[in-house]
Amino acid sequence: MTLAPPARTSLLLAAAIFVVDQAIKVWALFVFDLASQGRVPVLPVFDLVLIWNRGISYGLLQQDSDFGRWALVVVHVxxxxxxxxWxxxxxxxxxSIGLALILGGAVGNGLDRILYGAVVDYALLHWGDVTWYVFNLADAAIVAGVALLLYGALRGSGSATEASG
Known part of the structure; x- marks a missing residue:
């Protein structure tokens, strides 16, 4: 299969997202030991806190069984x-860049599910007592990737210059 011009760069970006995501999670779990730290204030609107997400986005479809865990791994794969x-x-x-962000994030979260049985979430945005859901770099990459995909779809098929390289 011949790769489209942006594919090589996009696959490298996906790999970079995956590596950085996993490095942050390893640091949070084993170096910083976030599990024993509790909620750690970092900025007035950002804290670190460890949450094990056994579901999908926003904690939906929580899977407490081994069957559910491995079913989600199959979906990731x-x-x-x-x-x-694609x-x-x-x-x-x-x-292509949007897809790379989604791929890097999906593989990172999928590996968490294999290694730990759940996705490692650690980033909490808040405004006073109002909190958003806890997420990770992979989640942020997936959201940014979906936004780029939507942008590409709304923009149309692209110019002849972009298609040629």
């Missing part, structure tokens, strides 16, 4: 393969 194929064929740079 299938989705990651499909996204990799990246290889994608000609729009914005969409």
């Amino acid at each position: 299938v989705a990651s393969i499909a996204i990799t194929i 990246i290889a064929r994608e000609k729009q740079t914005a969409s």
Whole structure:
């Protein structure tokens, strides 16, 4: 299979997202020992706190059984393969980068599920007592990737210059 022009860069970006995501999680779990720290204020609107997410986005579809855990791993694997194929064929740079962000995040969260049985979430945004859900770098990459995909879709098929490289 011949890769579309933005595919190589996008696959490298996906790998970089994966590596940085896993490095932060390893640091949070084993170096900083976030589990024993509780909620750690970092900025007036940002704290670190360890949450084990056994579900999908926003903690939906919580899976407490081994069957549920491994079913979500299968979904991660299938989705990651499909996204990799899509990246290889994608000609729009914005969409290819969006897919790379999604892929890097999905693989990072999928590995968490394999290694720990749940996704490691640690970032909490808040405004006073009003809190948002706890997330990680992989989640942020996935959200940014979806936004870029939507941008690419709304923008159209792209210019002839972008398609040619």
